[in-house]
Amino acid sequence: MLDLPRAELSRRCRQIWIDHERNPHGSLENDFVSALGEIQTRHGDAAPSEDDLWEIVRTEYDRVAQASAVAELLLPRISSLLQERAPSPIKHGSPHTEAPVTPSGGSRAPISNIADLIEGMLDQQRDETRRAGNSHRP
Amino acid sequence: MTTTAVLEKPAAQPTPTTAPAQAAPRGQKSKTMLVGFDLGTNKSCILAGNAGSNDIGLSKIIPSVVGYVKEGIVDGIIAGNNSVLFGEDALKNLLHVDLLAPLKEGIIAHPDAAKDFFRHVRSVVDPSGTSEIRAVVGIPANAGEPAREDIRQCALGIFDRILLIPEPFLAALGFRDDARLGQPGYVDPVTNSLFIDIGGGTSDLCLVQGYFPTREDQISIPFAGDAIDEILHAELNRMYPNNGLSRLKVRELKEQYSYVGPVRKPIDVRVIIGGKAHTLELGEALGRAANTLIDKIYPALTTLISRASSDSVVALLQNIIITGGGSQIKGIDTVLQKRLTDDGYESPKVKLAGQDYKRYVAVGALKAARAARENQWQYLLS
Incomplete structure (x- = not known):
């Protein structure tokens, strides 16, 4: 059977650690004790003891620390993937070639991207040659 | 006191006595070699490797000078009794040659000497003379058609196929660390950067933002x-x-x-x-003397920054990279960064390309050579 008071205290302690991660301050012990006090008021004898509190505090500390480490590793990767999959930025006065080449997502830019860039250069040169030819016509 | 004698044209037209460096007839090519050629006003860098391989078989920096041996030099004074010397050999024999710099401000100023220089490069890349040579040659940003045509004429009969690509773009390509692409925190310089390539003849600035730079994305200053x-x-x-x-x-x-x-x-x-x-x-x-360079470069730098789109400019300001010989001027990154900061630009970061600055254009050129599609290579027609 689910121990609701314990689960509630775990959740409260976890949140205290997360808040501390974002905005460190010195009064953590008071926060944990206050949390336990509220739960004991609400649940009476079914509430966890003070010994249970510190065990829960340690457990939730480990959880939050591990989650932070994983988030730190994953977030740059996720944002890089999102960036790569996002549409290419529109530049005012864009070149008259097709849409700019975007690097491939999540891996080395394939050599074909360089070939696409070269194709963009050659397109520009062909356009310039055409315009120069047109401007010389009577 | 010896000073460098520079003639408008060589006193004679001696035939270079180095190994023949002409393109072999097409049917007789034994293999294809790819060349990344940074044709610099003062120094050229050549990287070469076989097509289909990632190995670099040749990596060489050659001073961009040709020395025509003076009349009357006693046999044995010049190694091999060559009548034309190139690069370091020409400089070592300064007293015995008429020294010519084929390029001025990044473009060909002496076509005959440039052609001899190209022949020499070919002989270094392919001593046998039997390979097909495809070269990507770096040119100054916004080089005009006459300058491009001069290079093609020099390469005619020497390289089999060429591609001319602006140097600062090649520098970005060369500077890119392919092994780190996709890694978190690594910004591909080809996607959003501003390269400042300070060479001997020109200082070239280029916005590189994931597409091939247009004319408006490049500024070439004939001051370097x-x-x-x-x-x-x-x-x-x-x-x-x-x-x-x-x-x-x-x-x-x-x-x-x-x-x-x-x-x-x-x-x-x-x-x-x-x-x-x-x-x-x-x-x-x-x-x-050196601060004059800053006064020339800075307006061009801010002009290009102003041309970047508003959604890319903040990241761009973090990725300003100086390469070329000018990157070795002490304090150049700090001074430019401070000027940008003092002028209110948001957290600019000016970096130096590092010790490999001499090679980045050639490295980028070789990458381009390896990536170019068959129909992108240009034939040289007389």
Whole structure:
């Protein structure tokens, strides 16, 4: 059977650690004790003891620390993937070639991207040659 | 005191006695070699490898000079009794050659000497003369069609296929660390950067934002290492009349001691003049000469920043990279970054390309050579 008071205290302690991660301050012990006090008021004898509190505090500390480490590793990767999959930025006065080449997502830019860039250069040169030819016509 | 003699054209038209360096008839090509060719005003860098391989079989930096051996030089004075020398060989035999720099301000100024130089490059890349040579050649940003055509003419009959690509773009390509693409935190310089390539003849600035740069994304300033040499030489002649220092010596002093920013004094340098040792204080002259470069580059830098789209400019400001010989001027990154900061730009970060600065254009050119599609290579037609 689910121990609701314990689960509630775990959740409260976890949140205290997360808040501390974002905005460190010195009064953590008071926060944990206050949390336990509220739960004991609400649940009476079914509430966890003070010994249970510190065990829960340690457990939730480990959880939050591990989650932070994983988030730190994953977030740059996720944002890089999102960036790569996002549409290419529109530049005012864009070149008259097709849409700019975007690097491939999540891996080395394939050599074909360089070939696409070269194709963009050659397109520009062909356009310039055409315009120069047109401007010389009577 | 020896000074470098530069003729408008060579005194004679001797046939180079190095290995023949003409393109072999098409049917007789044994293999294809790809070349990344940074054709610099003062120094050229060549990287080469077989097509289909990632190995670099040749990596060489050659001073961009051709030395035509003077008439009457005794046999045996010049190694191999060659009539034309190139690069370091030409410089080592300064007393016995008429030295010619084929390029000026990044473009070909002496076509005959340039063609000899190209032949020499080919002979270095392919001594057998039997390979098909495909070369990507770096050109100054916004080089006009006449300048491009001059290079094609020089390459005619020497390289089999070529591609001409602006140098700052090649520098970005060369600077890109392919092994780190996709890693968190690594910004591909080809996707959003501003490259400042300070060479001997030109300083080229280029916005590189994931597409091939247009004319508006590139600015080429005909003021770079050679211009600093000229100013420094004039300053030294003013401060120390009849010092007799050659332009080559002045360049050496610049490469060793140049800096930008507030004047640094004293910079005492020992030189030999007329056989005797003298100590010259060069701090002010060096600072004045190199700071002129900053005054030329900075407006071009801010112009290109203003052309970047508003959604890319903040990241762009973090990715301003200086390469080329000018990247070795002490303090150049700090001074440019400070000027941008003082002018209110948001957290600019100016970086130096690092010790490999001499090779980035050639590295990028070789990458482009390996990636180019068959139909992108240009034939050279007479």
